[in-house]
Amino acid sequence: MSGHGESFAELPVAPKPPLRRFHQARWDEPIIFELSRPGRRGIAVPQAEGPGVELPASVRREHAPKLPEMSQLHVLRHYLRLSQENLGFDLNIDVGQGTCTMKYSPKVNDLFAKATNPLHPHQHEDTVQGVLEIYWRMERMLAEISGMSRVSLQPGSGSAAIYANIAMIRAYHNANGGEHRDQVITTMFSHPSNAACAKTAGYEVITLMPDAEGLPDIEALKAAIGPRTAALMITNPEDTGVFNSRIKEFVDLVHSVGGLACYDQANANGILGITRARDVGFDLCHFNLHKTFSTPHSCGGPAAGACGVAPALEPFLPEPTVDRVEFDGNERFVLKYPEKSVGKIRPFLGVTPNVVRAYAWIMSLGAEGLRQVAETAVLNNNYLMHKILQIPGASVPWNSRHVEQARYSWQQLSEETGVHSEEIGTRAADFGVHYWTSHHPYLVPEPFTLEPTESYAKEDLDEYAAILAHVADEARRDPEFVKGAPYNQTIHKIDMTSLDDPKQWAPTWRAYVRKHLSGQG
Amino acid sequence: MFTVGFVVNPVAGLGGSAGLKGSDGTDVQREALARGARPRAGERAAQAVRTLLARRPGVRIATVPGPMGVEGAHELVRPPAPHHPEPGRIAGGVGLTTAEDTRAAVAALADVDLLLFAGGDGTARDVLDAVQELGEAAPPVLGIPAGVKVYSGCFAISPATAGFVAADFDGTTAEAEVVDLDEELYRRGEVSPRLYGSLRVPAARAALSGRKAGSSATAEGTVEGIAREVVATMRPGIRYVLGPGATTLAVGRELGLATTLLGVDVVERGGSGFGGVGGVVVGADVSEPELFELVRGERSALVLSVIGGQGFVLGRGNQQVSPRVLDAVRAGGGELIVLATQQKLATLNGRPLLADTGDEETDSKLSGHARVITGYRESTIYRICPASEEFQI
Numbered sequence: 001m002s003g004h005g006e007s008f009a010e011l012p013v014a015p016k017p018p019l020r021r022f023h024q025a026r027w028d029e030p031i032i033f034e035l036s037r038p039g040r041r042g043i044a045v046p047q048a049e050g051p052g053v054e055l056p057a058s059v060r061r062e063h064a065p066k067l068p069e070m071s072q073l074h075v076l077r078h079y080l081r082l083s084q085e086n087l088g089f090d091l092n093i094d095v096g097q098g099t100c101t102m103k104y105s106p107k108v109n110d111l112f113a114k115a116t117n118p119l120h121p122h123q124h125e126d127t128v129q130g131v132l133e134i135y136w137r138m139e140r141m142l143a144e145i146s147g148m149s150r151v152s153l154q155p156g157s158g159s160a161a162i163y164a165n166i167a168m169i170r171a172y173h174n175a176n177g178g179e180h181r182d183q184v185i186t187t188m189f190s191h192p193s194n195a196a197c198a199k200t201a202g203y204e205v206i207t208l209m210p211d212a213e214g215l216p217d218i219e220a221l222k223a224a225i226g227p228r229t230a231a232l233m234i235t236n237p238e239d240t241g242v243f244n245s246r247i248k249e250f251v252d253l254v255h256s257v258g259g260l261a262c263y264d265q266a267n268a269n270g271i272l273g274i275t276r277a278r279d280v281g282f283d284l285c286h287f288n289l290h291k292t293f294s295t296p297h298s299c300g301g302p303a304a305g306a307c308g309v310a311p312a313l314e315p316f317l318p319e320p321t322v323d324r325v326e327f328d329g330n331e332r333f334v335l336k337y338p339e340k341s342v343g344k345i346r347p348f349l350g351v352t353p354n355v356v357r358a359y360a361w362i363m364s365l366g367a368e369g370l371r372q373v374a375e376t377a378v379l380n381n382n383y384l385m386h387k388i389l390q391i392p393g394a395s396v397p398w399n400s401r402h403v404e405q406a407r408y409s410w411q412q413l414s415e416e417t418g419v420h421s422e423e424i425g426t427r428a429a430d431f432g433v434h435y436w437t438s439h440h441p442y443l444v445p446e447p448f449t450l451e452p453t454e455s456y457a458k459e460d461l462d463e464y465a466a467i468l469a470h471v472a473d474e475a476r477r478d479p480e481f482v483k484g485a486p487y488n489q490t491i492h493k494i495d496m497t498s499l500d501d502p503k504q505w506a507p508t509w510r511a512y513v514r515k516h517l518s519g520q521g
Numbered sequence: 522m523f524t525v526g527f528v529v530n531p532v533a534g535l536g537g538s539a540g541l542k543g544s545d546g547t548d549v550q551r552e553a554l555a556r557g558a559r560p561r562a563g564e565r566a567a568q569a570v571r572t573l574l575a576r577r578p579g580v581r582i583a584t585v586p587g588p589m590g591v592e593g594a595h596e597l598v599r600p601p602a603p604h605h606p607e608p609g610r611i612a613g614g615v616g617l618t619t620a621e622d623t624r625a626a627v628a629a630l631a632d633v634d635l636l637l638f639a640g641g642d643g644t645a646r647d648v649l650d651a652v653q654e655l656g657e658a659a660p661p662v663l664g665i666p667a668g669v670k671v672y673s674g675c676f677a678i679s680p681a682t683a684g685f686v687a688a689d690f691d692g693t694t695a696e697a698e699v700v701d702l703d704e705e706l707y708r709r710g711e712v713s714p715r716l717y718g719s720l721r722v723p724a725a726r727a728a729l730s731g732r733k734a735g736s737s738a739t740a741e742g743t744v745e746g747i748a749r750e751v752v753a754t755m756r757p758g759i760r761y762v763l764g765p766g767a768t769t770l771a772v773g774r775e776l777g778l779a780t781t782l783l784g785v786d787v788v789e790r791g792g793s794g795f796g797g798v799g800g801v802v803v804g805a806d807v808s809e810p811e812l813f814e815l816v817r818g819e820r821s822a823l824v825l826s827v828i829g830g831q832g833f834v835l836g837r838g839n840q841q842v843s844p845r846v847l848d849a850v851r852a853g854g855g856e857l858i859v860l861a862t863q864q865k866l867a868t869l870n871g872r873p874l875l876a877d878t879g880d881e882e883t884d885s886k887l888s889g890h891a892r893v894i895t896g897y898r899e900s901t902i903y904r905i906c907p908a909s910e911e912f913q914i
Contacts, residue, residue, distance in 0.1 A: 151769035188863070188901075195899070199898060199899070202900070203898075204898040204900070205898065205899050205900075206899075206900050206902060207895065207899065207900075207901045208901065208902065208903060209866060209871070209901055209903055210871055211871060211904075212871050214871075217902075217904065219890060219904070220890050220901070220902035220903065220904065221902075223889070223892075223902045224902045331822070439861075440864075441863050441864040441867040442867060443867045443870075443871075445870075
């Protein structure tokens with residue numbers, strides 16, 4: 001749709017137009033279960049020689065699992081096609097997935113992670129000293145990065161890590177005569193998992209709204225704290241990318257009433273090596289290794305978290321911890337079970353391959369490298385912000401300095417053209433990029449959130465900004481055309497209403513068959 | 522010389538404290554007066570005049586004589602054509618005027634630089650009619666909120682703010698919507714706002730109250746959660762005053778009570794029977810005097826919702842909750858429980874909740890932070906301030 005009318009006749013190979021003439025593959029690929037054919041096999045396993053083993057009836061299943069029956073080629077082709085119908089990190093300029101911290105996951109780290117494949121979680125610790133040492137060293141590095149005394153790598157990331165922290169907060173208060181503390185305070189621009197996990201753990205949630213500067217209203221915090229306060233769970237910088245420079249006052253206020261302060265550092269990309277959670281008095285924090293520490297996002301799959309605590313919270317850490325002991329003059333790594341542990345959040349030790357990937361990433365950078373990551377991410381964000389704000393109709397609320405991301409608004413463009421932020425993002429997908437708007441409810445009208453990490457080069461950011469500028473211009477010239485997008489994508493618009501209708505939800509193929517296919521025909 | 526015209530709809534707001542939901546039509550106005558309502562539009566217009574004169578001393582004020590004018594005007598314009606041969610003076614000292622009188626007064630003041638009118642959505646419709654008749658000759662206008670329902674976007678958020686905006690007016694205007702409800706349907710519990718048109722108002726976005734935004738249909742589950750939370754914290758022996766709105770109606774429903782959508786109801790929670798849920802309606806759709814009698818000397822609490830887009834908690838659609846009712850509730854140790862979905866608070870764009878009871882002292886007593894219930898076991902602490910203090914440049 002772009003670059004039409006330009007002359008490419010001068011050179012044997014025509015130069016590329018300023019905007020990519022992208023077109024996503026469309027394979028109309030069915031669900032893998034629909035591709036299954038009875039009896040088809042990927043591998044013909046030879047009949048085992050020797051005597052057969054009779055499994056006891058108690059462990060034998062009555063019916064074979066309904067797995068898709070496919071050949072190797074069909075499996076390979078299926079997943080390659082799906083990957084082409086996708087805008088994954090390795091294909092697009094993924095700065096539009098704001099708050100998700102999309103950064104390059106070095107492929108070499110997959111090789112190191114692969115080395116852990118032969119390990120079994122039930123192996124005796126004497127036989128896995130190497131991987132336990134990695135856990136221990138990784139913990140020490142994260143403790144240094146956060147200022148916390150201990151860090152557990154046992155929980156998953158995101159909500160699993162936040163839940164681990166709220167579980168420790170509850171255990172701490174219960175052990176210290178604070179059973180009556182039943183309120184958790186969070187903020188509107190903190191990740192909503194903080195409110196969700198606190199509520200899941202049985203707490204009443206008080207959410208502070210932003211003040212006129214876009215920061216959580218400290219006067220409201222003063223009114224909210226009291227003897228019922230269990231904890232403050234807060235992100236900083238918040239989703240807006242604005243750093244709350246009064247954060248120490250927030251922590252001190254909560255401490256003054258006996259509450260704990262918990263720092264959601266899932267995304268610590270803008271502050272690595274610059275500021276530390278413990279230095280302003282936080283009692284707990286967590287990291288998502290797939291955000292700041294470069295392990296793959298894996299569609300929300302096997303990500304690993306890290307929960308850091310101050311000394312007073314150590315007895316409540318998830319189990320097991322990995323400790324170093326001296327034994328006969330030698331260093332040994334052992335599993336320990338803290339006396340008042342909140343238990344296991346994930347099975348076994350945690351997600352070992354991702355701990356190895358993140359360990360390799362930190363080791364490759366060193367302390368200076370980590371700080372450079374933050375500085376480059378902040379520089380990239382401010383460069384992109386400068387470019388975006390030159391687009392007529394785009395703005396960023398609260399004229400404050402931004403750290404690693406920014407939540408922008410198309411309010412003016414939308415008022416002038418009738419085109420909404422979602423529609424602009426969908427049209428951008430015709431150029432091979434995308435963006436995310438905002439968590440709900442939308443406090444910023446017509447929002448979009450961009451977060452260029454340290455992974456991107458200047459020309460990537462220039463291309464991304466040029467695409468948005470082009471689409472904004474299209475919105476003015478032909479709003480209906482933008483509203484009709486996408487044109488170059490795998491599928492057209494998605495009807496989102498099913499997301500609000502539990503009757504239509506089908507998280508598995510089995511549920512889809514039961515809800516939508518059975519009883520038909 | 523910069524001239525600001527003033528028109529007062531003296532009957533605006535009469536029906537509010539009387540629990541009549543509006544003041545359209547002389548029958549309703551007579552009924553309101555019979556129920557003890559006092560006119561307040563004149564006083565609210567005078568507030569705006571005082572602020573205007575304090576901020577821009579040399580300004581010329583033009584108004585019409587009689588009940589549709591304001592006191593303290595420097596210049597009287599020729600009188601509006603009296604619609605009634607005998608403006609019905611009755612006890613309370615108010616002349617009952619009609620839509621035609623409003624239109625005539627606007628026409629008489631057509632050559633001012635800015636015309637302020639005190640009234641509600643009904644008055645705004647009459648002004649819109651007059652402006653449309655005048656066409657190009659019509660001045661920009663601005664509403665001084667004085668009606669029962671002030672849902673249109675052409676009103677300042679308080680009388681003082683109207684004075685400020687008038688004083689700072691530099692000729693730049695924007696369009697603002699005029700919406701109104703059919704009061705007959707509204708009294709029967711049907712909310713059917715209709716867009717009548719738009720008026721040219723001073724461009725001062727933050728100072729205008731904005732058009733009302735209702736509870737959205739998708740927030741249904743959240744509203745139920747809010748109701749459950751309110752009922753969970755209710756204690757027997759306390760009179761809960763439920764203000765108008767879909768959110769407070771859900772509280773009544775959660776208690777198993779048929780409370781009214783648009784009226785002010787007083788309920789009590791039942792004792793330990795039926796799992797502790799259930800209750801009684803002590804007073805349904807009460808007027809201000811009835812409400813005062815129900816809370817005086819009793820332990821009570823106020824449960825009020827927020828007008829989306831505007832932020833009003835008091836003074837819009839719930840004038841029954843008067844300054845003396847608030848004092849009585851406070852004397853009984855009662856708290857103010859504010860209900861709003863997060864979505865609704867988001868429509869305020871960081872602006873505070875507003876109180877505009879008509880008594881500045883009462884409003885300033887509410888100033889500070891209020892707990893706002895946003896869902897089941899979910900709340901926020903949100904700034905509330907007198908409407909007259911918000912937007913003082």
